[in-house]
Amino acid sequence: MDETTPKPTAAHVTRLRFVFGEKRIVGPGRIDLLEGIGDTGSIAAAGRRMGMSYKRAWTLVEELNATFDAPLVEMHRGGAGRGGAELTALGRDVVSRYRAMQAASDRAIAVDLQALLARLAPEPVSPG
């Protein structure tokens, strides 16, 4: 058997990140977290499915909410316990816009990315 794994394809190789300032970052991890909050209605659950601590997920939400001129995530504190959370209209817009930007970027660089992929070394199989 060949001791290498297949070379990666263009899918999921590119990561687009916007650094608007210190702690004012919009990148793939934060977008996945926002999307998870929209899906689960919970910061804790969204963090958990990414293997992220509750504290870390909260910190990222606070940073995201302070990045824009309105919050991306709205917390519900009315009920018992930690309560739920949901995306605001701006939060949904940032997520869908980021996904569209990633797709537009991928299209714009597709030919060059193929050229890079063609020169990749085969990746060694990790031991075990």
Add this chain to the structure above:
Amino acid sequence: MDETTPKPTAAHVTRLRFVFGEKRIVGPGRIDLLEGIGDTGSIAAAGRRMGMSYKRAWTLVEELNATFDAPLVEMHRGGAGRGGAELTALGRDVVSRYRAMQAASDRAIAVDLQALLARLAPEPVSPG
């Protein structure tokens, strides 16, 4: 005086990163390091001007050289001391291609990026 700094503009906000595998990453920091090696003829000097330790710079060069099917950086060990380093033809191609991809991506997302920038909160002036 207004206690905020100007909102960032589109310039230098976007970071394009390619994750080809574990430790097989091409992103803005590694590209800057390669460019610095091309400029200075030295891994140590290129790392130093980025505030990077010699060990860290070496590790990144080793990872970059293992990412592709040929090295991006060639070391000269002939002389005394640590010797110099230079970019190979592939190294120069990866740097210029990455810069072109960043520019193509920036053009493709320009309208959406302006929409995000328009919704940024003003950044508080850091204390001190």
